[in-house]
Amino acid sequence: MxxxxxxxxxxxxxxxxxxxxxxxxxxxxxxxxxxLFPGPARLNARLDGRARSSGSHLxxxxxxxxxxxxxxxxxxxxxxxxxxxxxNWHDLFNALCWYKWPQLKGAMNRRHYLSMTxxxxxxxxxxxxxxxxFDECGAVLVSPSHSALNAVITHQWDRxxxxxxxxxNARFRIFITGHAxxxxxxxPYKAMTANMLxxxxxEKDFGMPRARQLAxxxxxxxxxxxxxxxxxxxxxxxxxxLPGIPGWWQDSPQDNDFYRDRSVFRxxxxxxxxxxIIPLEL
Numbered sequence: 001m002x003x004x005x006x007x008x009x010x011x012x013x014x015x016x017x018x019x020x021x022x023x024x025x026x027x028x029x030x031x032x033x034x035x036l037f038p039g040p041a042r043l044n045a046r047l048d049g050r051a052r053s054s055g056s057h058l059x060x061x062x063x064x065x066x067x068x069x070x071x072x073x074x075x076x077x078x079x080x081x082x083x084x085x086x087x088n089w090h091d092l093f094n095a096l097c098w099y100k101w102p103q104l105k106g107a108m109n110r111r112h113y114l115s116m117t118x119x120x121x122x123x124x125x126x127x128x129x130x131x132x133x134f135d136e137c138g139a140v141l142v143s144p145s146h147s148a149l150n151a152v153i154t155h156q157w158d159r160x161x162x163x164x165x166x167x168x169n170a171r172f173r174i175f176i177t178g179h180a181x182x183x184x185x186x187x188p189y190k191a192m193t194a195n196m197l198x199x200x201x202x203e204k205d206f207g208m209p210r211a212r213q214l215a216x217x218x219x220x221x222x223x224x225x226x227x228x229x230x231x232x233x234x235x236x237x238x239x240x241x242l243p244g245i246p247g248w249w250q251d252s253p254q255d256n257d258f259y260r261d262r263s264v265f266r267x268x269x270x271x272x273x274x275x276x277i278i279p280l281e282l
Contacts, residue, residue, distance in 0.1 A: 051102035054110035077113035093179035103222030153275035216282035238275030
């Protein structure tokens, strides 16, 4: 994807704020609005500074030029300082994800740190690869229906996407956690695919207000990543082509021909093994 350069006079104009992908980030983006693209100082001043690393340090965004010689994950754990490039969309969205998912992000950072410092598997372990994949391009799909979530695992796209946005929202709630996934929405394309954690909840918890539900997911998933071995294998994640969600693709009709595109809505492989459903009480 071609990187969309920030325009110092209208950087927020590059974000199509009405698109559903920004639902959980719209408030933070508008809070950061200003003439110049938001750098570390504005991120620290205008985002709620409650996020902490699992090393108990307050998360602060620091210009990458000041942290050129440090290891990224280790430095976050030990100091709370997140290396942040100036005028960089990717790092801006990373900061927004720290703001919205502090416990999940902190738990993933802790796992990276333990792996690198010899308290866990030495070297670049496979679980670090999964953590990175989810941190970059992850999302959480919540539903009270086991069969609806299983349809995602088995790539029954006609069942997953069938109907309008009202029907989709009655069965699913999606929360984007990956900052690279957010960046892709600056210039969306039809094959954009997120790596999903599938979460089964009760009908009562599914009906929880969205902000409360996100906070509960952050706490429960962060605890699971830290203590229960969540995100150790790629088979835990299920691919979901996000433009298939009703209302999420606006460049052409989401009709039968749209969903027949097998380069995007691929059938499950014959021997494919992947995806699991995580039961959670929120």
